[in-house]
Amino acid sequence: MLKFDFNLLWTIVNLIIFYLLMRFFLIKPIKKTLQARKELIDNQFKEAEDTVNAANEKMADYEDKIKNVNTEAKEIISxxxxxxxxxxxxxxxxxxxxxxxLKQDAQKQIELDTENARRDVKEELAKLAMEAAQKVVGESVSAKTDAEIYDKFLNESSED
Structure with missing residues (x-):
């Protein structure tokens, strides 16, 4: 049969006490340290992810601004x-x-100059005709007949 020994009981009690002391003084602080380190690493990963997201947002903003600047430049050029x-x-x-x-003014001036030249030529011809008529008729022609001859000549020449 099995014999029950107090040494065995004391050894079991000592092992249980040793386990509890180890758990209290060694395992709990190690677990706390591991948990704290895990939280620290998780926080660092989260911060890194937030930084990457912020950088991506800024990159998207800059790309939008560049597109807007290009569009604005095209609009300004247009x-x-x-x-x-x-x-x-x-x-x-x-x-x-x-x-x-200027062409119309020049044309009007040309027409005016042409008309003036025609008038001057007609007057000169009328004077020459009067002088010739006076020489043919003699000195007996009066001022009244001169005016009539002159008017008749002008009328005939303006009809041409």
């Missing part, structure tokens, strides 16, 4: 081209209008 085209057309229209006006 607006400048449109304004330049409008200004070019205004200048061209003004130049065409000025050229047309």
């Amino acid at each position: 607006d400048a081209r449109d304004k330049a085209k409008v200004e070019y057309n205004k200048i061209l229209d003004k130049a065409n209008n000025d050229a047309t006006r």
Whole structure:
């Protein structure tokens, strides 16, 4: 049969006490340290993930800004081209209008000068005709007949 020995009982009690003391003084602090280290590592991973997310957000913002800047630059260039085209057309229209006006003024001046030259030629011809008529008729022609001859000549020459 089995014999029960007090030494065996004391050894079991000592082992239980030793286990409890080890658990209290050694295992609990080690678990606390491991838990604290795990929390620290988890926090560092979370901070790293937050930093990566923030960097990605900033990168997306910068890319959007670059796209907006490119779009804005294209709009500014397009607006400048449109304004330049409008200004070019205004200048061209003004130049065409000025050229047309100058051409019309020159044409009017030419017509006026031509008319003046014709009138001067007619007057000169009338004077020459009067002088010739006076020589043919003699000195007996009066101022009244001179005016009649002159008017008749002008009427005939203006009909031509």
